[in-house]
Amino acid sequence: MKDVLFSVFQDQRFMDLTLYQFGYEKCLPLHSFGPCVRNHYLFHYIISGKGVLHSDDPEHHTITHHLSMDMGFLIEPGVANFYIADKDEPWEYIWVEFGGLRAKEFLAAAGLSYETPVYNPDTPTHGHALQEEMFQILNGSSTSPLARIGHLYLFMDKLISSSTAHKQLQGGKLSEFYARETISFIEQYYNQNITVLDMANRCNLDRSYFGKVFKETVGQSPQEFLIQYRMSKAAEALSLTDRPIGEIGVSVGYPNQLHFSRAFKNAYGVAPREYRQMNRLKDVKK
Numbered sequence: 001m002k003d004v005l006f007s008v009f010q011d012q013r014f015m016d017l018t019l020y021q022f023g024y025e026k027c028l029p030l031h032s033f034g035p036c037v038r039n040h041y042l043f044h045y046i047i048s049g050k051g052v053l054h055s056d057d058p059e060h061h062t063i064t065h066h067l068s069m070d071m072g073f074l075i076e077p078g079v080a081n082f083y084i085a086d087k088d089e090p091w092e093y094i095w096v097e098f099g100g101l102r103a104k105e106f107l108a109a110a111g112l113s114y115e116t117p118v119y120n121p122d123t124p125t126h127g128h129a130l131q132e133e134m135f136q137i138l139n140g141s142s143t144s145p146l147a148r149i150g151h152l153y154l155f156m157d158k159l160i161s162s163s164t165a166h167k168q169l170q171g172g173k174l175s176e177f178y179a180r181e182t183i184s185f186i187e188q189y190y191n192q193n194i195t196v197l198d199m200a201n202r203c204n205l206d207r208s209y210f211g212k213v214f215k216e217t218v219g220q221s222p223q224e225f226l227i228q229y230r231m232s233k234a235a236e237a238l239s240l241t242d243r244p245i246g247e248i249g250v251s252v253g254y255p256n257q258l259h260f261s262r263a264f265k266n267a268y269g270v271a272p273r274e275y276r277q278m279n280r281l282k283d284v285k286k
Contacts, residue, residue, distance in 0.1 A: 017100040019145075019152045022137050026092040027051070027085040034082035040099040041107065042075035043119075043159070045131050049091035055081040055117055065118050067091070070127045072119035074107065079114040094134045098152060101228065104219040105179060106156050111165025119163055126162035133158055178203045178210070179217040183225070190230050191253050196222045231267040234260070238276040245272045 020040050027049070035054075046069055053065040053073050067073055068091075075081050077099070085091050112119060121127030133155040137148050160166060185202045186194070199222050200210035214222045230252040237248045249260030249272075264272045 016102040017098060017106070017149065017152050017156060018103075019096065019098050019137070019148055021097040022095060022134070024094045024138055027090040029087050029090045030085060031090060032082065032084035035080055036082075037080050038075050038077050038097075040077050040097050041103055042095060042097045043072060044075075044093045044095040045072045045119075045127075045134055046070065047092045047094060047131065049089045050086035051084060051091040052086075053081065053083045053117065055079060055114065067118065070121060070124060072130075074112045074114075074117040074119065076114035076117070094131065094138060096134055096137060096152070096155065101218070101220075101225065102183075105176065105217060106160060108176070108217070109166070110156075110160045110163040112159075112163065116165060119159070120165075121162045122164050122166075123162070126158070130155065130158045130162055175213045175217045178205065178213055182214060182222060183218075186226055186229055190226065190233065191251055193253065194226070227263060228267065230254070231264055234264055234272065235268065235275065235279070238272055239279045245276075248272070 046067055048069050050066070050068045053067060054062050055065070055075075056062055056079055065073065073083070107113060110119070121130065133151060136151045137155065140148055140151065181203055182199050185199055189198075196211060197207050199214075200207045203210055205213070211222055214220075214225075218225060220228070234248050234252045237243060237251065238245075241248075243251075245261075246257040249255070249257050252260070254260035254263065261271055264275070268275055270278070
């Protein structure tokens with residue numbers, strides 16, 4: 001049995017966390033999926049039964065993980081994987097597919113990555129609480145997409161706090177501190193003519209080293225993150241206000257309207273004017 005999939009609005013992909021799909025499955029013996037490469041993060045929580053995950057390590061060697069009830073496993077985007085249910089005790093699991101600007105950072109705090117994809121709860125009670133939060137996402141058919149996003153954040157909080165490989169966000173790796181400092185800088189000055197060098201100087205790091213550290217931590221280059229953050233702010237203004245497009249471009253750091261329109265279309269696939277027509281709220285006021 002497989003639950004109907006659910007997709008959220010395209011423009012939510014630039015949030016800290018974004019929910020794409022979710023589902024539940026009670027697998028038949030030897031039911032398998034893959035080999036394949038995903039576009040987003042995928043987390044499975046095993047309710048009952050057993051199975052095996054085959055995933056690549058950093059040297060592209062295939063590692064085999066034997067998994068059972070009350071464990072979980074992460075599929076990371078861009079990494080080849082294959083998983084199969086046990087012949088005698090096939091697993092039953094619930095899963096969520098997600099992404100977002102800070103997904104990699106949050107998962108790192110839980111000690112999860114393509115190098116360490118297996119989740120073990122510190123107590124059975126905490127594992128069941130994580131499972132329950134995933135069912136809140138799955139069964140919330142009468143709730144709004146934003147309510148489901150809220151449960152995704154609660155799911156992530158429980159994943160971090162209950163993982164035996166848990167790493168504190170505060171006081172964690174120095175690279176995570178630099179990433180947080182940079183994101184804070186972008187949130188304050190995205191509407192100004194800031195550069196990657198400005199971000200590196202904020203962290204007192206060499207530009208090339210800073211770029212490497214940021215990408216390893218966040219999963220995007222500093223420039224990519226800045227552009228996506230600016231475009232998310234522009235999309236919000238286009239949907240919620242009647243401000244002229246040129247004015248919105250200036251407000252997110254693009255004094256040249258042509259450059260702004262090109263950047264926006266690269267991010268969303270449509271021009272700002274078309275996006276406004278598609279996503280405009282009926283009660284928009286100046």
